[in-house]
Amino acid sequence: MAGAVLDFFKITIPYWVLRIGGYLLPSSRLKERNDAFAKFIKRHRRYPTKNWIFSDVLYRIKSGPELRDPVRTFTTDKELGKIFISGVVGPSYNVPTIGVIRSQSELEAFQFPDRCFIKATHASGLNIFRERGEPIDYDVLAGWLKHSYYKKKREANYRDLAPKIIVEPPIFEGQDFYELNLFCYGEVKVIIRQYGNWRAKSSRRRRLYTAKWEDCNCSMGYPLAEVDKKPAKLDEIVAAANAIAAYFSLVRIDVYTDDNDFFIGEITHCHAGGGQSFIPAEAEIDVSKHIFGASKVNQMA
Incomplete structure (x- = not known):
């Protein structure tokens, strides 16, 4: 009972004060920091620290100036990110592009293939897989062209992105594949x-696994899966990701592979908005040691 009362005064009340205050603030760096702090204490049930812990480092990236780095902004855009990937590791690593829609008139004129992926380039989670020529909901797509992910999530790397829709073919000829997220x-x-x-x-x-495919025995955000074999193309995937990672501090590179080939799908700068928990929770310390080094993590105040 005492713990619940303490949590109410330390977390719940400050969270709602910050959220209400956030609605009153004009769009600004202060509003971004306010939003990041409120979401951190809600999701992690504690205050952020200066320690080298995964969630705290993501918070510092999200609430500080780093997300406004022009390279992070450029590579957040799903169309422009392909240009960056092509320049660093070559165009063959990109998912092919059928077309890019930039306006209502282009949307109305576009001929969508019967099988294609349709995505907003300036947001996260806005995507449609057209499998067998299903009707296109043009009202939904028109809404994407007016959508501001920045205003919804206050992640600064989305602030200056132009609304667009990118259309891509099914990869690997529609055969089974899986996704890897490389931190x-x-x-x-x-x-x-x-x-x-x-x-x-x-x-x-x-x-989760290390870069050498050593089992970390934990998950993030979703239930823990069974141990699986090392991806056939892991060494090549890691080499390509390392070339891209050289331009950032902490970053997530998303890869799709069928174990015969692979594509780099996106470059993600703030994993799950900085709000996912580890399963089990205590695994975050060990994973943080893998990422940032044990000496940094062991310096915790």
Whole structure:
């Protein structure tokens, strides 16, 4: 009972004060920091620290000036990110592009293939997989062209992105593939192996490994999956990700592979908005040691 009361005064009340205050603030760096702090204490049930812990480092990136770095902004855009990837590791690593839609008139005139992925370039989570020529909901797509992910999430790397829609073909000729999320700090440090249907959250599972595919025995955000074999193309995937990671501090590089080939899908600068917890929670310290080094993590105040 005493713990619940303490949590109410330390977390719940400050959270709602920050949220209410955030609505009153004009769009600004202060509003971004206010939003980041409020979401951190809500999701992690504590205050952020200056320690080298994964969640705290993400918070510092999100609330500080780093997300406004022009390179982070450029590579957040799903169209422009391909230009960056092409320049660093070559165009063959990009998912092909069928077309890019920049306006209502272009949307109305665009001929969508019967099978294609449709994504907003300036947001996260706005995507449609057209499998068999299903009707296109033009009202939904028109809404994407007016959508501001920055105003919704206050992640600064989205602030200056122009609304666009990118259309891509199904990769690997529609055959099975899986996703890897490579967390890099100068180089690849930790990898999430994803399982399940991306459209059905209830089916999703994850397991974390080191860059050498040593099992970390933990997950993030979703239930823990069973141990799996090392991806066939892991060495090549890590080499490509390392080349891209050299331009950032902490960054996530998303890869799709069928074990015969792979594509770099996106460069993600603030994993899950900085709000996902580890499963189990105590694994965050060990994973942080893998990413940032044990000496930094062991300096915790």
